[in-house]
Amino acid sequence: MAQLLPIAVALALVWSRRPWRLLRPIVTIAHEGGHVLTALLAGRRLAGVRLHADASGLTVSRGRSGGPGMVVMLLAGYLTPCLLGLAAAVLVDADQHQLILAVSVAALAALLVTVRNVFGLVVIVLTGAALVAAGFTAPAWVQRASAAVLAWFLLFGGLRSIGDLRRSRRRTRTRASDADQLARLTRVPAAVWIGVFVLAAGGAIVAAAALLVAA
Numbered sequence: 001m002a003q004l005l006p007i008a009v010a011l012a013l014v015w016s017r018r019p020w021r022l023l024r025p026i027v028t029i030a031h032e033g034g035h036v037l038t039a040l041l042a043g044r045r046l047a048g049v050r051l052h053a054d055a056s057g058l059t060v061s062r063g064r065s066g067g068p069g070m071v072v073m074l075l076a077g078y079l080t081p082c083l084l085g086l087a088a089a090v091l092v093d094a095d096q097h098q099l100i101l102a103v104s105v106a107a108l109a110a111l112l113v114t115v116r117n118v119f120g121l122v123v124i125v126l127t128g129a130a131l132v133a134a135g136f137t138a139p140a141w142v143q144r145a146s147a148a149v150l151a152w153f154l155l156f157g158g159l160r161s162i163g164d165l166r167r168s169r170r171r172t173r174t175r176a177s178d179a180d181q182l183a184r185l186t187r188v189p190a191a192v193w194i195g196v197f198v199l200a201a202g203g204a205i206v207a208a209a210a211l212l213v214a215a
Helices: 005-015 017-041 068-093 097-112 118-137 140-171 178-186 190-212
Strands: 045-051 057-062
Touching (some): 005 140, 017 045, 017 068, 017 118, 017 140, 045 118, 057 068, 068 097, 097 140, 118 140, 140 178, 178 190
Antiparallel strands (some): 045 057
16 A cells, blocks of 8 residues: 555646646656756757746757767657656665665756756756755655655656647647657657657556566
8 A cells, every 4th residue: 555655646746737737847857857968978068958937948959960869869858757767666666765866966966057047947956955855854754755756756747748748749830849850850750759758658657566566
């Protein structure tokens, strides 16, 4: 029963309208962080990151407008929240919940120097402060529960953000999403890339459930 409680909390946060609007920037931070990391690994020059009040984000880098590096960078955005959620689930299963929160704070601090707008700075600072409170001042059981909820929130939130992408593309003719840019670079339809995102997110959730629920 205790294993299911973090799942229920995360689902409530992700699928309830108001909590999702408030907390969705956490998923955006992970999304843009994936772009930042892969851009740097691909040898691109990072120009900055912006996080917006509508939970959208933008990572600007300089380098070739095409090629494998650009493809990997675009691919990383929607995959990163789910992969981070799975990594967190692995650490929760290994009883390394405090490490999850500490690494998350360190990652936020590293991302902070790349942010170029006030809203983004505020969101990252507030998120970091919440993680510090949960990871370093709370009792051990609260730390573990917080880490488990964070893992499931990233997993479910990553999947919902992909669903939001599909709905957004149906409502508007604007074709500037990661999936559309991947389609232009690879000539593989955007719908196929969205399918890849969904499969990856679903696979991560199944793997996390095998670790934290079925065990």
